[in-house]
Amino acid sequence: KAGVTQTPRYLIKTRGQQVTLSCSPISGHRSVSWYQQTPGQGLQFLFEYFSETQRNKGNFPGRFSGRQFSNSRSEMNVSTLELGDSALYLCASSALSGGFYNEQFFGPGTRLTVL
């Protein structure tokens, strides 16, 4: 079974631009979560989608948004990029939603650099 895939793996943008990252979950998984990882703040939860609906949201500004398609693939968008948005963005999928023990499977991440 193929794992979680994320594209692109690396991205360089300049301040003020916007960016869209893509995540394809494991086949059959309907829940997709996004996390941001930086050296200073560590791993932080952005949001979770299940059946095209946002179920949970972390404490990030409105510049960060996401969506999920009917095939469970998900995209996250960051508008008006700032230098502090440079990070590794990780996507995780799980089979179910509404659980507190569901194992999450992570992709390799997209490394975003903002210049």
Added chain:
Amino acid sequence: DAKTTQPNSMESNEEEPVHLPCNHSTISGTDYIHWYRQLPSQGPEYVIHGLTSNVNNRMASLAIAEDRKSSTLILHRATLRDAAVYYCILRSPRNSGNTPLVFGKGTRLSVIA
């Protein structure tokens, strides 16, 4: 969310057992204890989870204190491939959606050949 406390780093010799401690003194009765690890240049991966009883799987064992205020992840024979940052995470039930993983700083495990 209840917090966890882990040592910043630990070191182990290859093929020796490793005991990674985690303190969670404010754990509630419904919190599950999860462990994830992040190998270099990879996303985190699930290791094990438990509620009250000790748990074993092919990767590791989880020993949970009787009062649940602490737990220990046990790698029975450390290999070089086990060098990673290990995260101890508490997850509480939610009415809607998965409980997000709240990562702390974790413990960086170094394995010496």
